[in-house]
Amino acid sequence: MASDLQTDISGGDAPRPGDAPGDVILRTEGLTKHYGGVHALVDCNFEIRRGEHVAIMGDNGAGKSTFVRQITAVEQRTSGRIWFNGDYVEFDGPLAAREAGIETVFQTLALADHLDVPDNLFLGREIRKFNLGPFSILDYKAMHAATRRGLEKTGVKIPNIRNTIQNMSGGQRQCVAIARTATFHSKLTIMDEPTAALGVQETAQVENIIRALKQQGEPLILISHNMRQVMDLCDRIVVWRRGRICANLRKEDTDGEDVVAYITGAKTQPEYASAA
Amino acid sequence: MSHTPDGVGGLSFDGSGRSLPAEAGVAIALVLIVLAFELLGRLLMHDSFLLNTRDNVPGLFNQARLQIIILQVSIIGIIALGVTQVILTGGIDLSSGSVVGMTAMIAMSFAQVGEINGLPNTRAVFHDRGWVDLPVIIPVVIGLLCGIACGLINGLLIAYTRIPPFIATLGLMVSARGVAKWWTQGQPVSFPTPGYAAIGAGMMPVIIFTCLAILFHLIMKYTVYGKHTYAIGSNEAAARMSGIDVAGHKVLVYTIAGLLGGIAAIVLSAKNLTAQAGMGVMYELDAIAMAVIGGISLSGGRGTILGTVLGALIFGVIISGFTFLRLDAYYQEMVKGAIIVGAVVLDQWRQRRSASRF
Numbered sequence: 228m229a230s231d232l233q234t235d236i237s238g239g240d241a242p243r244p245g246d247a248p249g250d251v252i253l254r255t256e257g258l259t260k261h262y263g264g265v266h267a268l269v270d271c272n273f274e275i276r277r278g279e280h281v282a283i284m285g286d287n288g289a290g291k292s293t294f295v296r297q298i299t300a301v302e303q304r305t306s307g308r309i310w311f312n313g314d315y316v317e318f319d320g321p322l323a324a325r326e327a328g329i330e331t332v333f334q335t336l337a338l339a340d341h342l343d344v345p346d347n348l349f350l351g352r353e354i355r356k357f358n359l360g361p362f363s364i365l366d367y368k369a370m371h372a373a374t375r376r377g378l379e380k381t382g383v384k385i386p387n388i389r390n391t392i393q394n395m396s397g398g399q400r401q402c403v404a405i406a407r408t409a410t411f412h413s414k415l416t417i418m419d420e421p422t423a424a425l426g427v428q429e430t431a432q433v434e435n436i437i438r439a440l441k442q443q444g445e446p447l448i449l450i451s452h453n454m455r456q457v458m459d460l461c462d463r464i465v466v467w468r469r470g471r472i473c474a475n476l477r478k479e480d481t482d483g484e485d486v487v488a489y490i491t492g493a494k495t496q497p498e499y500a501s502a503a
Numbered sequence: 504m505s506h507t508p509d510g511v512g513g514l515s516f517d518g519s520g521r522s523l524p525a526e527a528g529v530a531i532a533l534v535l536i537v538l539a540f541e542l543l544g545r546l547l548m549h550d551s552f553l554l555n556t557r558d559n560v561p562g563l564f565n566q567a568r569l570q571i572i573i574l575q576v577s578i579i580g581i582i583a584l585g586v587t588q589v590i591l592t593g594g595i596d597l598s599s600g601s602v603v604g605m606t607a608m609i610a611m612s613f614a615q616v617g618e619i620n621g622l623p624n625t626r627a628v629f630h631d632r633g634w635v636d637l638p639v640i641i642p643v644v645i646g647l648l649c650g651i652a653c654g655l656i657n658g659l660l661i662a663y664t665r666i667p668p669f670i671a672t673l674g675l676m677v678s679a680r681g682v683a684k685w686w687t688q689g690q691p692v693s694f695p696t697p698g699y700a701a702i703g704a705g706m707m708p709v710i711i712f713t714c715l716a717i718l719f720h721l722i723m724k725y726t727v728y729g730k731h732t733y734a735i736g737s738n739e740a741a742a743r744m745s746g747i748d749v750a751g752h753k754v755l756v757y758t759i760a761g762l763l764g765g766i767a768a769i770v771l772s773a774k775n776l777t778a779q780a781g782m783g784v785m786y787e788l789d790a791i792a793m794a795v796i797g798g799i800s801l802s803g804g805r806g807t808i809l810g811t812v813l814g815a816l817i818f819g820v821i822i823s824g825f826t827f828l829r830l831d832a833y834y835q836e837m838v839k840g841a842i843i844v845g846a847v848v849l850d851q852w853r854q855r856r857s858a859s860r861f
């Protein structure tokens with residue numbers, strides 16, 4: 228499968244809108260982001276299929292988080308094209324991406340400290356009883372029920388969901404951020420360094436949640452520095468270096484040392500020679 | 504992996520660590536301050552602070568003093584409701600006092616009577632144009648629009664030029680005061696129509712303050728607007744990533760604060776039966792102080808309208824208490840300053856304590 232992916236994304240012919248194959252959930256082509264003179268992301272061709280768990284690896288500043296911010300429309304890309312779920316998409320903001328089915332656990336978690344669990348889960352897309360524009364009445368009952376369902380689905384236990392985030396431990400915060408993605412029927416989940424700040428047990432719980440997503444056939448993009456975790460949880464590893472993709476490796480065809488060689492720049496796949 | 508009743512993998516939650524809501528502390532402080540004045544009153548004045556000690560008046564409490572306590576804070580209290588929302592987003596509004604002065608001048612000039620004691624009121628601002636004895640709705644609408652316009656200017660400046668709220672509202676604080684003075688070249692505007700005067704008559708300011716406080720309490724608690732206000736103050740980046748229109752929401756919050764400033768201006772000028780360019784000086788700081796005493800965190804995201812109302816009552820009790828003890832106004836100001844600083848110190852201490860639990 229990986230081999231036909233290779234030819235697919237490195238091929239010179241630009242696919243037209245709607246061209247993306249049916250089982251590809253997300254595909255980017257020529258994705259580029261410049262911050263002024265800094266080329267944070269250059270010509271990235273990426274693809275993930277249904278049910279697939281793909282790891283994104285790379286050194287600090289390699290463009291991993293920048294890539295995520297472009298596909299989730301937290302920032303607007305400089306150039307390039309994105310297909311999601313078979314359609315060419317131009318999300319105008321993070322809410323549009325979320326409504327389309329891309330759920331993201333950001334590195335910063337993006338939680339409001341003074342709000343409780345349901346408030347955070349539904350931040351920006353609250354369930355409304357009466358729609359009165361900004362003064363719409365909130366449906367707390369429905370949001371609490373949906374929160375409990377989301378927590379059950381991920382196996383996260385938080386005894387008091389009315390507790391505010393500021394009173395929670397790092398692991399609980401991470402679980403809340405992950406449960407947020409599970410509460411909604413996401414088509415693609417993205418996690419940016421979900422275990423970077425966690426202890427051993429908390430990391431284990433987050434990894435269990437990721438395995439549960441795999442069993443449910445939900446595709447996942449995982450950004451991580453943890454080689455063991457990546458080898459354990461993902462089917463494929465895409466390596467970024469200095470804003471460019473430099474390798475696309477199937478887990479079976481590689482090992483930790485090989486991946487490190489790509490990350491550090493000792494190796495580059497021939498298809499990505501321009502990144503060398 | 505261990506499964507405990509409190510969570511998977513040893514993720515436990517200590518429910519006992521929850522602290523009381525900030526409002527509870529404010530309410531306790533209010534009671535303590537009342538008790539202190541009661542005690543000092545018995546010792547020094549041989550009179551009760553709040554209880555009725557006159558035989559010729561019925562009732563358990565000293566009705567007149569209770570009314571004064573709440574009446575004297577209700578107008579600044581209205582401003583404080585708006586300032587509370589601004590502070591909850593992590594901002595600040597220094598312009599509200601000047602907005603009150605300017606709005607009072609402009610609204611009042613459309614509310615003047617045409618004749619005083621049978622003689623034409625030649626000093627009315629719009630006497631020459633015949634805009635006197637207008638229906639009360641006109642000055643009210645003009646006043647509200649004036650407040651909204653000021654709030655909108657603040658909001659747009661803060662949301663779209665990204666200058667700090669402190670500077671943006673400081674600018675309007677100075678400019679609006681200038682407009683207030685320029686409007687009549689410094690002359691006071693007096694003699695409102697009976698309809699306009701009725702807005703500020705008797706306990707009307709208290710009724711208006713109470714209604715607005717209840718309205719905004721409900722809005723902050725049960726609407727999307729309230730939720731987003733807290734979210735922005737709590738973590739603006741998270742709010743943005745969650746898809747909240749942060750800039751648009753800030754414009755709305757400052758506009759509502761301006762509107763409340765406009766309402767306060769109308770009530771104040773109607774109550775005083777006059778408007779002067781110097782009206783509302785320092786009101787912005789008193790309003791901020793009420794919010795801070797009421798437990799609104801200056802870093803945003805924490806506090807409630809109820810807290811601000813309690814903060815306003817503490818304010819009223821202190822002013823009344825000092826008058827009751829026949830202490831000079833100088834002491835009031837000194838103590839007021841100390842209380843404001845004390846409230847912020849207490850708030851920071853509370854926050855540090857809750858943060859250090861993990």
